[in-house]
Amino acid sequence: MHSSAIMETTRRFHFFDKHLVNVIQPGHGSLNFETVVDAAGDDAYLWILESSGRVSALYRSDGTGASRDTLLCQSLKAFEFEGLRIFSCWDASAVIIVGKDEESDLMLKFNTYKVSPQHGGDNVELLHFVQSVPLFLPSHGFDLDHIQAITVSTCTNMAVVATDNGSLYVYYNYLSPTPDGTSSSHTLIPVSVSELAGGRHVGVIRSLHIHNLSSGNFGLTVCCDEVVLTLSLLPVPELADLHLIESSFESSCDLGKGGHFAVSKSGGMLDIYNAEGSIISRLKGEGQCTSMCAYKGYIATASVDCKAGLDASFATTLVAVHSRIPGMDFIAYSQHIPVVFKFEVALGSIYVLARSGTSSSLILFELREKGIHDRLQMLIRKRLFEWAIATATLENRPLSECEEIHKIHANWLYDKGRYEAAVEAYCRAGSAVEPAFVIARFTPLNSKLYLYKYLINLHRRRKATSIHTIVLMRALQSLFEDSSSSIPTREDSEEQHEDKSEDTTDVPDCQELMSVFLEEFGESEKDGIREALYDCRSSGGSDFARAIALAQHNHDEYIDILVEDFHDYGATLKYMESSSSQVTCNAILRHGRRLVRHNPGAILHFIRKISESMPKHHGSVLEAFVPVFCMEDRFLIDMLGADIPNTSLMIFSTRLHLILEQYAAQLRRNGGSTNEQQTAGSIISVENPDIRRSSVPSLSFDTSDVNSVQTSLSSSTHQSTSEDGTVFAEALEDQMWKLLNNNTQLAEYQLIALLLCLVYNYQRGANAMAIKMGYYHLPLVLAGMRDNDIHSNKFDLLNHALSYGYNEPTLWVGTLSLLVSSTNDTSDLLRIALQHIHTHKLLSFPSVLSIIQRNSALKFGDVKDYLRREFRKIDDLLRECERDIAQDKVDCNQMNRDLQRLQHSYVVINNTNCSRCELCLEMPSLHFYCQHSFHTYCIGSDGLCPKCAPIANEGVDGLEPQKGSEHHDNFFKFLSGATDPFVYMTQQLEWFAFSQL
Incomplete structure (x- = not known):
């Protein structure tokens, strides 16, 4: 047996109201029930069985405005002689009645009725008879008085009968026919309880309960005087569990579809068993239990209360409704009423079947549960918030109502100073409470742990915004600063020990809290965390921001904090050494000017390492670093060494700028000995590089690359001071010309070179670039x-x-x-x-x-x-013009004579054929002085001779091929009328060839 602690019920509530129920038969008035032997119930009916065999179905009226205290009744005669038990099989919509027929007093029968889905009215028959089968025959050796208990499954497939000799008779597929009307095999299995118990004395069988197991099989609970057995029925009954009853058995009841059942034992104990027969909880009852029933999360019990010396007519029954929910040990209702012989759950309530004194008339009461809001208010007024929440959950109340109870509970806990429990209640309150309200309540407290717990719960519920993330980070910052503070003295520890408020709780492990938050929300709340880090840094929380960036593996942010907040350049370079090329590149792009002043050699080493790691097809990465070091000429000279190709416009322009600046400075040092030097000395508004270099602090190098840079710088400085300035200027100019000649094939390179030469007043280079560009x-x-x-x-x-x-x-x-x-x-x-x-x-x-x-x-x-x-x-031109004028006069005179001759002379034309189509001329015809004759349709609109005009006009107009549809018609017409078609086609082809030329 599984032991469990006895729950002492110390609280009583009034969750139920007792109502006397009046039963009315339509058309006949109120009814009284005599000698009621059994009752059953479901969601639609309360079934009352009288000893006379009459069955009454009580139901509520469907009409509006009907009182709940009144039930309607419809009755029928189930047995002619006597009725004993009634079972409501709601899964099969059937009612099973056990009774004796008129044929034999010693024969019991199971009468099966189908329940009609409609009720009410004389024309509606509520119960439809299905079949009647005998419980057992006298030939089996059973006597009526030997039956102890009967139970039927809610699906009518299983029935079990117990006798006083400790035997069980299991009926399978016996009480109702198959749905398709075919015959099914009936099974009757006799079982000995003593044999199942292993020969242990079990006493008399007191009650039976059939339930469905999780495996789909039927389970049977057998309650005896001394033991409780749990059996698995199919295919053959087998013992699943056995529990001893320390005292004696009083009553039992099913607790629902989960297979749980309760057993009342002497001494007022109520044990609750699961479907496997194990005790899961124990309640303290009110005395000797005569009847019990389960309703929702309650167990209703009836305890006889008859005082000694008084007549039985004055006996009463103490009806108590116990809460069976674990952790909620209270009595929901308790009152003395007349003698109760049975509880029944029907029509959604508990009905109490009682008798008054020695009368056999039925008194029907309804224990009607109060509304959920009334019950919740009772619990809240008693500060039983957990019970109120559990009750609302069991009643399937909306989530908003449960959250509202959590909110009330949280406010009460906060007012009592129980901050740990209050923050948990606020987290459960969900949308019933505004986050700003909770934040405002917990922010003034010394410990920000409660604020952190609420905000991280807000993030887990996906209700947080970026503002909440910033506030959470501030709470973590406060916890981080508390954990980083000095260890308190002994006196401070004693004072904290004397303070009982939860506001002075020990500082938690901030690193663990940060790890939890970043592990869950490091990616999803990345933007909010970044804003929070900016806020922390601006408020002086650089240590905390550095810890967050390191824990989040945010390398860029971590380097920013080291450089901008702590100015720890050494630690920054050390961290960059162990970082990836991408991180190092980003750090140089953002903080290169600061870091190069601390250690230029290390920065040059990083840049070369990044350049080597990049694929060759990506081009040079140095152009990304050139703008960073635009004011560091010495570093740029070393970074853009002679071995670096000019693969980009940035590198070319920077290198040309550096050479031009060196060249102009060298010319200024030489004192303007030549004309070019004098002109170069007057550079327009160019900053003196010597002044710029003097502002750069002395550079210290640590690596091998740095030593090489230092050697090159020192050698170049020594060379510039020892050699002749003119020679050095010429060398710079040669280097500059080599750069211009080899890298100015593109227009953008030419333009940059031209502008730089103009800025530094280098006219030779400007002229060369201008000529290349066409200027x-x-x-x-x-x-x-x-x-x-x-x-x-x-x-x-x-x-x-x-x-x-x-x-x-x-x-x-x-x-x-x-x-x-x-x-x-x-x-x-x-x-x-x-x-x-x-x-x-x-x-x-x-x-x-x-x-x-x-x-x-x-x-x-x-x-x-x-x-x-x-x-x-x-003068020569004038003489030539005079000669031309004289010749023109001679030509004009000759033309006048020719015109006169043409006007006064005639021309004989003997042509008979057209000079173009060579067909016979027809009147009218056209004749020209050039001795050519044509049809009127063989000449053009210009009126010129088609033979001579092309020669005169140099073949411009006359040699064009005929175009359009009329030209095609003329071609075929001339071809058909020509004396020699071949000659005509040859002529047309010649014209076409000339026109194409």
């Missing part, structure tokens, strides 16, 4: 800005004009304008330029005159030769 006037503009450049050997003005004047015709205009407007002596260059212009006819004479007139101080001797040649050329 041929730009060198002239640059030369015009400095007159001394016109005489410079580095820029040959005339050679430039002669070389590129054919691409840009207006280039000579600019060249001549520059020579004329120059304040220096440009006489020789001007004469040579004018000679080229005249010889090659580069500019017109008026254009040259307009340019020359701009300089009033120009000497005549500089342009004398050019003017003489031009005037001579004009």
